Amino acid sequence: HPHGDSSVYDAMVRMAQLFNMRMTLINGHGNFGSVDGDPAAAMRYTEARLEPLALELLKDLDMETVPFSFNFDDSLLEPDLLPGHFPNLLVNGANGIAVGLATNIPTHNLGEVIDGCCAYIDKPAMSLNEMMKYIPGPDFSTGGYIIANELKQAYETGKGKITMRAKYNVEQGEYGKKLIVITELPYQTNKAELLRKIMLLREDKKELLSGIAEIVDESDRSGMRAVIAVKKDGDVDAILNFLFKYTDLQCTFAINMVAIAGGKPRQLGLL
Secondary structure, X not given: OOOHHHHHHHHHHHOOOOOOOOOOXXXXXXXXXXXXXXXXXXXXXXXXXXXXXXXXXXXXXXXXXOOEEEOOOOOXXXXXXXXXXXXXXXXXXXXXXXXXOEEEEOOOOHHHHHHHHHHHHHOOOOOHHHHHHHOOOOOOOOOOEEEOOOHHHHHHHOEEEEEEEOEEEEEEOHHHOEEEEEXXXXXXXXXXXHHHHXXXXXXXXXXXXXOEEEEEEOOEOOEOOEEEEEOOOOOHHHHHHHHHHHOOOEEEXXXXXXXXXXXXXXXXOOO
């Protein structure tokens, strides 16, 4: 590969990470990294195979379905495109940067996208509002809440911002403490970094965040659970509002749907 083997391996690892992909395309065995930003093990320690969904995506490729063209010096034939059996670009999203062009497509729910496709086949003249009954919005693999600021505009023009917010609940702790328990994070938020940032802010903004007693990561294999313990006299709402403003407990996702269409890059709406 022109970029060496590490970039290919990193791409494969990403396709096996549940916190990056809405539907993983690679079934990985071994250490494939974590939501805390840990890297995957070296390639000699991991094994991988295609997920059933990836096999579905590549189905019937051997039936001469792909047009081929010559490469730069006419010595080899190379495929022009990779047709997919379902719209993986919407399901798993895309983000990247090329020569002067960037793209940032959010992930979507597979069932909703397929339902939308079937409805579109039955009625190609459907409006965006009708399509949004099937695909109401993005669906991120890490969960959390979406505040759909410019979602309709993004689906119309291909550009817009939405706000993502962590999912939390407030529990009663011992000695009268209140516990802010975070169970889902905004997409592509590093949990370890987030908790470190809250800890640093607590030291910096002593008067505002003095109500925070301790920060503990209680996550295990059954799920995510990050706990911010608030002292008896602390104001939970004020602390949460401050954290939403200054940490990744709430962050924006700038939708910028640029894809290759008809041989050239174009900014595209949902339809």
